[in-house]
Amino acid sequence: MAEQHLPERQSPLEPDYHPGSHGNFEHGVDVILSETRPGSILQLAAWPGEESRLIEIIRKVTGLALPDGAGGGVSSGGSAAFGFAPGKFTVLDEAEGLAQAFADAMTPAIGTLTDLSHGRTTIRIAGPKAEWVMAKFFAIDFALPAFPLGAGRSTNHHDIFAQIQRTGADQFDIYVFRSFARSFWKALCYASEEVGYEVQ
Amino acid sequence: MLITCPYCGPRDVIEFTYQGDGNRERPQPASQNLDAWNAYVYDRLNPAGDHNEIWQHSGGCRAHLRVVRNTITHEILSTEFARGGHKSTDSRAEGRS
Numbered sequence: 001m002a003e004q005h006l007p008e009r010q011s012p013l014e015p016d017y018h019p020g021s022h023g024n025f026e027h028g029v030d031v032i033l034s035e036t037r038p039g040s041i042l043q044l045a046a047w048p049g050e051e052s053r054l055i056e057i058i059r060k061v062t063g064l065a066l067p068d069g070a071g072g073g074v075s076s077g078g079s080a081a082f083g084f085a086p087g088k089f090t091v092l093d094e095a096e097g098l099a100q101a102f103a104d105a106m107t108p109a110i111g112t113l114t115d116l117s118h119g120r121t122t123i124r125i126a127g128p129k130a131e132w133v134m135a136k137f138f139a140i141d142f143a144l145p146a147f148p149l150g151a152g153r154s155t156n157h158h159d160i161f162a163q164i165q166r167t168g169a170d171q172f173d174i175y176v177f178r179s180f181a182r183s184f185w186k187a188l189c190y191a192s193e194e195v196g197y198e199v200q
Numbered sequence: 201m202l203i204t205c206p207y208c209g210p211r212d213v214i215e216f217t218y219q220g221d222g223n224r225e226r227p228q229p230a231s232q233n234l235d236a237w238n239a240y241v242y243d244r245l246n247p248a249g250d251h252n253e254i255w256q257h258s259g260g261c262r263a264h265l266r267v268v269r270n271t272i273t274h275e276i277l278s279t280e281f282a283r284g285g286h287k288s289t290d291s292r293a294e295g296r297s
């Protein structure tokens with residue numbers, strides 16, 4: 001397939017991506033920042049009334065069973081999916097080529113498929129102070145009962161639109177536009193200085 | 201000011217964009233009725249109290265919403281999807297919409 005001929009993807013964070021411990025880490029590192037670099041990031045949108053058919057297609061293609069309800073999601077191994085708007089879902093996989101896997105099942109009668117693999121950057125924040133740092137950025141409730149495991153949220157930080165999925169009790173994956181990713185990353189590093197952070 | 205999006209739950213007003221008076225009724229595009237077009241473009245109730253409005257959750261799920269807001273207190277009395285036939289799917293919105 002065409003993927004084999006694609007050049008290796010470069011990270012937009014690279015000039016400001018410095019592995020190691022930073023900030024106030026003398027008493028320990030309280031958050032770990034990393035770029036997860038999934039091979040495929042897709043946006044799937046169902047026409048009104050076709051939502052359940054789309055959820056079934058996602059299950060068939062990826063094996064991920066999306067829970068009912070707004071912002072419901074699931075994260076498992078190298079793949080994840082979550083709702084980010086009515087009838088709309090972000091689906092990703094660590095491997096490239098997920099768009100091809102959906103191409104046959106995703107007929108025009110059900111909805112649309114947009115391949116954002118090169119358009120988004122995924123930043124992971126993990127650790128005991130992850131909720132604390134996130135709460136400085138986004139005006140939403142990050143407590144586990146309000147933002148359950150696997151769930152997704154659409155929000156923004158100073159007009160940088162962000163999708164957030166909780167992929168662990170103290171871990172979040174943040175999807176930002178690739179062109180804004182470095183600026184967001186620098187702000188996230190700065191916000192993590194007070195708790196001590198490690199870039200992996 | 202918080203607006204409870206039927207999809208996303210309660211969010212700060214900064215995430216929303218005001219899309220105008222929700223009482224307007226747009227004439228058919230081919231309509232020659234000048235009174236109807238005049239009313240659509242210019243006539244506003246401008247109430248001191250509850251007001252029907254259209255908002256977009258532009259900094260979130262991007263859904264268009266039908267909102268009732270009190271213009272004196274800024275209290276949000278109800279929110280629902282502007283697109284008909286869509287029920288709230290978020291338990292956080294229950295009791296508010």
Ligand SMILES: [Zn+2]
Pocket residue numbers: 205206207208209257260261262263
């Ligand atoms: Zn919303």
